[in-house]
Amino acid sequence: DAGVTQSPTHLIKTRGQQVTLRCSPISGHKSVSWYQQVLGQGPQFIFQYYEKEERGRGNFPDRFSARQFPNYSSELNVNALLLGDSALYLCASSLWGNEQFFGPGTRLTVL
Amino acid sequence: GESVGLHLPTLSVQEGDNSIINCAYSNSASDYFIWYKQESGKGPQFIIDIRSNMDKRQGQRVTVLLNKTVKHLSLQIAATQPGDSAVYFCAENYDGGSQGNLIFGKGTKLSVKP
Numbered sequence: 081d082a083g084v085t086q087s088p089t090h091l092i093k094t095r096g097q098q099v100t101l102r103c104s105p106i107s108g109h110k111s112v113s114w115y116q117q118v119l120g121q122g123p124q125f126i127f128q129y130y131e132k133e134e135r136g137r138g139n140f141p142d143r144f145s146a147r148q149f150p151n152y153s154s155e156l157n158v159n160a161l162l163l164g165d166s167a168l169y170l171c172a173s174s175l176w177g178n179e180q181f182f183g184p185g186t187r188l189t190v191l
Numbered sequence: 192g193e194s195v196g197l198h199l200p201t202l203s204v205q206e207g208d209n210s211i212i213n214c215a216y217s218n219s220a221s222d223y224f225i226w227y228k229q230e231s232g233k234g235p236q237f238i239i240d241i242r243s244n245m246d247k248r249q250g251q252r253v254t255v256l257l258n259k260t261v262k263h264l265s266l267q268i269a270a271t272q273p274g275d276s277a278v279y280f281c282a283e284n285y286d287g288g289s290q291g292n293l294i295f296g297k298g299t300k301l302s303v304k305p
Binding site: 084111112113115120121122123124125128130135136138170172174178179180181182183184185 | 199223225227232233234235236237240280282284291292293294295296297298
């Protein structure tokens with residue numbers, strides 16, 4: 081069975097640009113959560129989507145947005161990139177928010 | 192791959208010994224807890240979970256202990272192997288785990304010496 085997949089694996093952007101990250105959950109999972117992991121720290125919650133609706137939002141600015149599609153895949157968008165947005169962005173899927181399975185992440189570098 | 196273990200507490204054990212990794216969680220209302228293992232360049236991998244109505248749960252070579260009185264969680268790994276070398280995170284959640292917003296601890300880097 082395929083696990084959670086994320087694309088791209090690596091991305092380099094410059095300050096002020098916009099980025100879109102993609103996530104495909106495990107087949108049958110309807111909940112997708114996004115996390116940001118800065119080097120040397122634990123992941124921090126950004127968003128949760130369940131059945132295409134936002135169910136939770138972490139302490140991140142409005143520059144961060146996300147959506148979930150009818151096939152339960154999800155996109156995370158970040159506008160007006162700052163140097164501090166450089167991190168590993170993780171997507172996790174679950175049946176309804178409990179036991180979460182993580183993808184390999186997208187490494188974003190902002191120059 | 193890049194290291195996720197920079198500046199983290201480190202536990203160094205000999206191959207074959209038992210490992211105990213500790214975690215203090217923050218929210219007394221949390222009622223669902225998970226341990227994850229993260230290897231360099233990879234996403235966190237689910238190890239074991241426990242709900243607040245339990246104080247102990249066992250898996251294959253791993254045991255999680257929960258002490259709600261002092262808000263403490265521990266992960267015990269039996270017969271630690273080189274492949275267990277990674278950063279270990281505890282994560283907490285409330286509302287029975289139905290909310291997809293896990294709160295992660297700082298992590299502990301486990302180093303297994305052959």
